[in-house]
Every structure is written in structure tokens, then in C-alpha cells.
Amino acid sequence: MKRGVLIAVPYVWLLALFLIPFAVVFKISLSDIALAIPPYTPTAKDGIWNMLTQLDFENFVFLTQDDLYWKAYLSSLQIALISTILTLMVGYPMAYAMARAPEQWRPTLLMLVILPFWTSFLIRVYAWIGILSTEGFLNQFLMWTGIVGEPLTILNTNTAVYIGIVYTYLPFMILPIYSALDRLDGSLIEAAEDLGCSRLKAFWLVTIPLSKNGIIAGCFLVFIPALGEFVIPSLLGGSGTLMIGKVLFEEFFSNRDWPVASAVAVILLLILIIPIVLFQRNEQRQAEAEG
Amino acid sequence: MNRLSPFNVVSLTLGFVFLYVPMLILVIYSFNESKLVTVWAGFSTKWYGELLANDAFLDAAWVTLKVAVLSSTIATILGTMAAYVLVRGGRFFGRTLFSGMIYAPLVMPEVITGLSLLLLFIGIGLDRGVLTIVLAHTTFSMCFVSVVVSSRLMTFDQSLEEAALDLGASPFEAFRLITLPIIAPAVISGWLLAFTLSLDDLVIASFTSGPSATTLPMKIWSSVRLGVSPEINALSTILIGLVTVGVIAASLASKQAALRAKRDEQQAARTA
Numbered sequence: 001m002k003r004g005v006l007i008a009v010p011y012v013w014l015l016a017l018f019l020i021p022f023a024v025v026f027k028i029s030l031s032d033i034a035l036a037i038p039p040y041t042p043t044a045k046d047g048i049w050n051m052l053t054q055l056d057f058e059n060f061v062f063l064t065q066d067d068l069y070w071k072a073y074l075s076s077l078q079i080a081l082i083s084t085i086l087t088l089m090v091g092y093p094m095a096y097a098m099a100r101a102p103e104q105w106r107p108t109l110l111m112l113v114i115l116p117f118w119t120s121f122l123i124r125v126y127a128w129i130g131i132l133s134t135e136g137f138l139n140q141f142l143m144w145t146g147i148v149g150e151p152l153t154i155l156n157t158n159t160a161v162y163i164g165i166v167y168t169y170l171p172f173m174i175l176p177i178y179s180a181l182d183r184l185d186g187s188l189i190e191a192a193e194d195l196g197c198s199r200l201k202a203f204w205l206v207t208i209p210l211s212k213n214g215i216i217a218g219c220f221l222v223f224i225p226a227l228g229e230f231v232i233p234s235l236l237g238g239s240g241t242l243m244i245g246k247v248l249f250e251e252f253f254s255n256r257d258w259p260v261a262s263a264v265a266v267i268l269l270l271i272l273i274i275p276i277v278l279f280q281r282n283e284q285r286q287a288e289a290e291g
Numbered sequence: 292m293n294r295l296s297p298f299n300v301v302s303l304t305l306g307f308v309f310l311y312v313p314m315l316i317l318v319i320y321s322f323n324e325s326k327l328v329t330v331w332a333g334f335s336t337k338w339y340g341e342l343l344a345n346d347a348f349l350d351a352a353w354v355t356l357k358v359a360v361l362s363s364t365i366a367t368i369l370g371t372m373a374a375y376v377l378v379r380g381g382r383f384f385g386r387t388l389f390s391g392m393i394y395a396p397l398v399m400p401e402v403i404t405g406l407s408l409l410l411l412f413i414g415i416g417l418d419r420g421v422l423t424i425v426l427a428h429t430t431f432s433m434c435f436v437s438v439v440v441s442s443r444l445m446t447f448d449q450s451l452e453e454a455a456l457d458l459g460a461s462p463f464e465a466f467r468l469i470t471l472p473i474i475a476p477a478v479i480s481g482w483l484l485a486f487t488l489s490l491d492d493l494v495i496a497s498f499t500s501g502p503s504a505t506t507l508p509m510k511i512w513s514s515v516r517l518g519v520s521p522e523i524n525a526l527s528t529i530l531i532g533l534v535t536v537g538v539i540a541a542s543l544a545s546k547q548a549a550l551r552a553k554r555d556e557q558q559a560a561r562t563a
Contacts, residue, residue: 002462007383010373010433014392017430021407024414094306097299109303111542116310118534120491122508122515123527127313130320130328130519137316137329170310221398228400230494235515245402249494252406262410265403272400280394287445 022269029059029262059263069264072242073271079158079233079243080226083165087222088215090166091173095214096207098174099181110178117171125164125235132160132236156238164232169225173218180214181207213286220279228268244268314531321524328519338525348526351510355490358421358506362428363485369429370436370485371478375466377437378444396434404431405498412499419501427499428489435488436481443477444470476545483541487534 063069098109116124131137132155139151154160184207192202208215230245237243244264252261295303321339325332342348376383377390396404408427412419451473455465471478493508500506514523 003380006372007376007380007389010369010376010437011385011389013369013430013433014373014389017408017411017426018392018396021404021411024410025403025407028410090306090309093298093302097295097303097306100295100299101303102295107542107546111538112307112310115535115538116314118487118538119314120508120511120527120530120534122491122493122511123317123530124313126511126515126519126523126527127317129515131313131316133329133519135329140329167309167313170306224398225400228402230400230402231512245400248402248406252498258410261406265406268400269403272398276395276398279398280391283394284390 025262025265028259029266030057031059031259031262059259060267062260063263063267068242069244069247069267072244072247073267075242076227076244077271079161079165079241080223080229083162083169083226084219084223086162087166087169087173088219091170091218092177092215094170095174095177095181098178099184106182113171113174113178121168122231124168125232128160128164128167128236129155132163155236156241158237158241160236160238161233161241161243164236165222165226165229168232169222172221176217176221177211177214180211184210213282213289216282217279217286220275220282224272224275224279227272317524318528318531321521321528323521323524326521328521328524338521339529342522342525342529345522347505348507348510351505351507354421354504355507358424358428358496358504359486359489362425362432362489363482365425366429366433366485367436367478367482370433370481371440371474373433373437374439374441374444375470378441379449393434393437396431397438399431401492401494402498405495408495409498419499420503421500423499423501424496424504424506427495428485428492431495432485432488435484436478439481439484440474440477443474447473476548480541480545483537 094113098106098113101109129136133139134151134153134155136155138154139148142148143151154163188210189202189206192206193199197205228245228248229243230249233241233243233246234249237246248261248264248268251257251264320328320331322334322336323331324335324337373389373393377386377393380386405427408423408430409419412423412426417423451469452465455469456462460468491508492506493512496506497509497512500509511523511526514520
């Protein structure tokens with residue numbers, strides 16, 4: 001009985017405020033736009049039969065006809081993928097160095113990685129505006145050293161978006177990789193080296209495969225939220241930066257077209273289901289391996 | 292393993308420079324006299340004065356604090372319950388769905404969560420304001436709490452609970468007297484995480500709040516969209532300072548707790 005209550009309370013909360021809202025989005029994505037507020041007319045007014053006979057896919061048809069949406073989905077995928085790879089390239093060497101650092105330094109290093117994560121996301125993205133703008137600190141520095149003669153245009157381009165994503169999501173990449181490397185048995189690498197592997201080969205054949213779960217978890221933790229990112233492309237990206245999170249936000253708040261915004265969300269969710277399920281499997285496998 | 296090659300040192304140094312220089316610049320230039328944020332014109336604290344005289348910011352800060360305290364507290368209770376159910380609950384109907392609903396919000400893009408909650412609130416006719424933001428924040432942060440707490444529940448020795456039950460404690464007493472004190476650090480860090488997530492959130496709050504409630508990130512957002520401003524730099528510095536003090540204090544406290552636990556264990560081992 002008590003166990004029932006314990007299960008039911010969080011369960012019902014999540015059903016009501018996580019799962020049912022998705023059903024609502026799905027329903028509205030199949031509705032017609034109307035000028036009244038709320039700006040949609042429910043398609044399923046008179047029961048399920050009507051809903052089935054009057055299903056209205058016109059919002060989805062609209063999405064396929066307008067280039068903007070296709071391009072936004074594709075370019076979000078591309079931006080998220082490139083940023084994930086870049087984050088991995090920056091994060092792995094850091095996690096690796098942290099795991100090899102003397103034991104007494106590790107808590108401090110770990111805290112230094114976590115600290116930015118506790119700091120406001122918005123502020124960390126905002127900090128880059130002053131650095132990347134034409135008269136910003138990076139250009140001042142580059143001109144001062146004479147590396148470039150003219151200021152580079154970085155702000156309001158995709159490059160700025162990559163920098164922003166790598167910067168803000170770096171802790172999510174470092175932490176799972178670090179925890180995988182931290183558990184790694186150092187004698188395995190020594191054994192590989194004793195058996196004639198070069199250090200590089202031992203790294204490639206032993207360290208990388210054994211930290212695989214950390215790499216996978218880190219990549220998903222960066223890729224999935226980056227795909228729907230809104231703040232970074234809006235602040236750092238330019239008019240040419242198409243990302244679906246930004247499109248959805250604008251469709252909703254500027255155009256006030258709720259059914260189309262919902263349809264955009266439904267498709268984004270469908271794209272995300274595969275990586276989310278894979279991520280969850282990876283987490284569960286890891287949890288079972290530890291437990 | 293304790294050999295740092297030059298390559299390791301370089302990657303750590305560059306990595307931390309990358310992580311900290313942007314924030315450092317923000318802090319330094321919040322004390323800049325000039326309105327132009329990229330040109331240094333002498334030391335001044337005038338932007339802090341202007342910030343504190345700005346009622347709109349103070350109001351927003353108050354709303355944000357209220358939302359964060361309420362949502363993180365409810366989220367901690369619900370998240371701890373969920374973690375307990377997941378780790379100790381055994382099998383029950385719809386367990387896979389339940390664990391899916393715990394993990395999915397961790398990575399769900401905020402635009403989707405925000406949009407779906409807003410449409411729900413409108414659908415059931417709930418007025419948007421502080422209440423709806425609290426509901427929204429509780430929902431996603433309880434999942435973070437649950438992950439933090441369940442990782443602690445998984446590692447601790449279950450025989451302690453069983454011993455309490457064998458000695459006649461009711462399940463609730465066993466939880467209150469044995470389990471809760473042991474998982475307390477995880478519960479507290481879960482609360483802190485939920486609190487920060489709520490303080491930080493822009494997207495979900497924008498969707499779920501109404502005209503009556505503007506949170507600090509929403510206020511920052513509307514002024515940041517117009518470009519860099521020294522007032523925002525000052526505000527950022529205050530927030531960065533608070534977080535730094537908080538994180539350092541929390542880590543010192545947990546270090547102390549770990550030391551105390553170790554001492555207790557040693558003492559227990561001696562007396563046994």
C-alpha cells in the first residue's frame with residue numbers, strides 16, 4: 001500500500017506534466033489555425049471517430065513544402081554533429097589528463113570543470129558576444145599580435161555557434177569520460193606496453209575501447225540538447241544560421257502559429273527518439289555493470 | 292597512472308583557459324567606467340549602482356528566487372521518491388515507461404518541453420504565472436534529482452536497511468533513520484542542482500510564464516538581445532560570484548563530511 005503511494009506520486013506527476021503534454025502537442029499539430037486565442041481549433045471536438053476521420057496533416061504537408069523547415073532540420077543535425085565532434089576533441093584530452101593527474105589534484109580539477117556548469121548558461125553564452133564581435137577582444141588580440149590585418153567576422157556566423165556549443169556543453173563531455181577513465185585499471189595499459197605496444201597503440205587499443213561508454217554518454221549529452229538549442233544560435237548565430245529550436249521559438253512567439261510550431265516539435269521529437277533511446281540503453285547498461 | 296606528460300599539461304591548461312577567460316573578461320569589464328564594453332576607460336562600480344536601482348531587475352530576481360526555492364524543494368521530494376522506487380521498488384507495472392520518463396527530460400530540448408507544457412496549461416485553462424513556472428521547473432528538475440539520488444542509493448550497502456527491518460523498524464522508520472542520513476549528501480546536491488537549473492532556465496520559463504511573472508533570465512535575455520551592456524556584466528559578475536562561493540562552500544562541506552564519516556568508521560572498527 002505504502003509502496004503503491006511511493007510509486008504513484010512521481011509516476012502520476014510525470015504522466016500529467018511530461019507525457020500528456022506531448023499528447024497535447026501531437027493533437028494540436030493536427031489542428032487548423034484560427035485567429036482566436038488560443039490560435040487553433042481542435043480537430044478532435046467530437047470524440048475519437050471524428051478525430052480519425054478528420055485528421056488534418058496539413059501542417060505537416062506545409063512543413064514538407066516549405067524549404068525553410070527541411071533546411072533547418074538538416075542544418076541543426078549538421079551543427080549538432082560537428083559541435084559534438086569538436087567537443088569530444090577538446091574534452092577527451094582534458095578528461096584524460098585529469099584522470100592521469102596526481103590523486104590529490106583531482107577533486108580540484110573536477111570542481112574547476114563543474115563550476116562553469118553551475119554558472120548561468122545564458123551568461124556564459126553572452127560572454128562570447130564581447131569576445132567574438134568585430135571590435136571584440138579576440139580581434140583586438142589577433143590584430144595586436146599581427147596575426148590578422150583586418151578584424152575577422154566571427155560573431156553571427158556558424159563558427160560562433162560551434163564555439164558557443166563547445167564552450168557551454170564541455171562539462172557534459174568531460175565528466176562521463178573522466179569517470180570512465182578514472183575507473184580504468186592502469187595495469188592493463190602497462191601490460192599492453194610490456195607486451196610490445198607503443199604508447200599510442202596502447203592508447204588506441206586499450207584506453208579508447210575501455211572508455212567507450214563514457215564517450216558515448218558524453219556525445220549523447222552534447223548532441224541531443226544541441227540539436228534543439230535555441231539560446232546559442234539566437235545570440236551568436238547570424239541570420240544564415242538555421243536551427244530548428246530557433247525556428248520553433250519564432251514560429252510560436254513571432255508568427256503565433258501554434259499548430260505549425262507543434263508540428264515542428266513533433267518532427268524534432270521523432271528525430272530525437274532514436275538517440276534518446278540509445279542514450280538510455282547506454283545508461284542502463286552502465287548502471288547494471290556497476291551494480 | 293600518475294604521470295602527466297607535457298601533452299596532458301598543455302591540454303589541461305588550454306582547456307581551463309578556454310573555460311575561464313570568457314568569464315574573467317566579463318567580470319573585469321563589469322568594473323569598466325565606459326559604456327562601451329570592449330574599451331577600458333578606468334575602474335568604476337557605477338554599473339552595480341545602476342543595477343541595484345533598477346526595480347525591474349530586482350523584481351525579476353525576487354520572482355526567480357521564489358520559483359527556484361519552491362520548485363527545487365518539491366522536485367527533491369518527488370525525485371528522491373522516484374529514485375527510491377527505481378532502485379528499491381522491484382518490478383511494477385510500467386516500470387520501463389517510468390524510467391524512460393525519468394531519463395528523457397534530462398536530454399529533451401527545452402523548446403519542446405516548454406511548448407508542450409504551455410499547450411497543456413492553456414488546454415486546462417490554468418493561468419500562467421509563478422505557479423505554472425514552478426510546475427514546469429519541478430517536472431524537469433525532479434529527474435535530475437532522481438538521477439543523482441539513485442546513483443547514491445545504488446552504491447550503498449543494503450544490508451544496513453535489512454538489519455534495521457530485522458530489528459523491528461517499520462519500513463518508514465528504516466528509511467528515516469538509516470537510508471535518509473546516508474543518502475542525505477546526494478539529496479542535498481540534488482536540491483542544489485534543481486535550484487541552479489531553475490535559476491538558470493530561460494526557454495521553459497519564457498513558454499510557461501504569463502505577463503504577471505518575469506524571471507531574471509527572461510529579463511537578461513530581453514536586454515542581451517539588444518547587445519552587450521555593462522549593467523548585464525555587473526549582474527553576471529554578481530551571479531558568478533554567488534555560484535563560486537556556493538560551489539566552494541559545498542565542496543568544503545562535503546569534504547568535511549567525508550572525513551567525519553571516515554573517522555566514525557575507524558572508530559566503529561576499533562570498538563567492534
